[in-house]
Amino acid sequence: MLVNDKHLTTIWYEHKSDKVKIIDQRLIPFEVKIVELNTVDEVCFAIKEMQVRGAPLIGVTAAFGMYIASKENTSLDYLKKASDRLNKTRPTAVNLSWALNEVMTKIAGLNQDKISIKILEIANQIRQDDISNCKKIGEYGCEVIKKIYNKTNKPVNILTHCNAGWLATVDWGTALAPVFVANKNNIPVHVWVDETRPRNQGFSLTAWELLNENIKNSLIVDNVGGHLMQHNKIDLCITGTDRTASNGDVCNKIGTYLKALAAFDNNVPFYVSAPISSIDFNIEDGVRDIPIEERNSDEVSHINGIDENNHLKKLKIVPKGATCVNYAFDVTPAKYITKLITEKGIIDANSISIKKLNEKSLE
Ligand code: MRU
Secondary structure, three states, X not given: OEEOOEEOOOEEEEOOOOEEXXXXXXXXXXXXXXXXXXXXXXXXXXXHOOOOOOHHHHHHHHHHHHHHHHHHOOOXXXXXXXXXHHHOOOOOOOHHHHHHHHHHHHHOOOOHHHHHHHHXXXXXXHHHHHHHHHHHHHHHHHHHHHHHHHHHOXXXXXXXXXXXXXXXXXXXXXXXXXXXXXXXXOOOXXXXXXXXXXXXXXXXXXXXXXXXXXXXXEEXXXXXXXXHHHOOOOOEEEEOOOEEEOOOOEEEEOOHHHHXXXXXXXXXXXXXXXXXXXXXXXXXXXXXXXXXXXXXXXXHHEEEEEOOOOOEEEEEOOOOOOOOOOEOEEEEOHHHOOEXXXXXXXXXOXXXXXXXXXXXXXX
């Protein structure tokens, strides 16, 4: 997608320098800084500290992390340890273990001198597939937006939570992909962007992406959505997911569940966009079994921003001695989800449809 009219992706391999490069998302929207990843330690740091974030992008980064590990040492023992370390960086997004598993399975039995080249090939393929899957999600999701537009003949108002745009993937995004495709097809859209405390991915990342693509949007604090739905100001909600269980329960950024409840109460369709790599076919009950990341309480007690001299500042906003708790995700039960938008089409959020999708993905 575009940044100052130039096309950028979130991660790429530069052949001439043999380097993996990312955008440090901790600095957006104030600065676009490109960073090299040179060691497994740096890759672990990048995922854990959220230089890269968003379920699909975490997976792609881990795959390139395995290439970096293989440049350090090609023994299977070393690679297995690197994969275990990468896998522990963030617990909720299943794309992480999915991508590591793809790499480890595909290199099993290979000669040591072929391993590095093979891992690079796998990582590049995972990256490329992520781009095409997200584009497909955008095309399917655009049909949903188009149907609403054809009925109302008015700009379609879409609410989204957190950032499930291109910054959360390699390009296009999941929840925002339908919005980008609709915009390219001249379907008028307006996006309500949830702030998404504590890290404010809505304000800092989603708003920045939409502004760069010239898409109309309004920023709202996290508790506004219910009010807007009661007053018919939202036509549909679209979010992403970090892990969807085989019963259709969806785990996504904290606060998604409350938006889904409000949408259900107000008959607003609630769609969740995700590549199949975000589905955990081994988890039967998402509310019960999806691991929920708890992050540093600093993210709750402090807020980042720039002052009038453009200096990045971290400000404390709670009383001295306050106890802050930071659950990063919640699970929305399948009954509140209208449909799932995947690269293989739009399906019901239930075990029968998800089982069929799994069979299709293995074809
Ligand atoms: O903590 P983050 O910023 O990694 O959380 C991201 C989200 O919750 C996204 O909605 C999710 O990963 C889907 S991304 C396409």
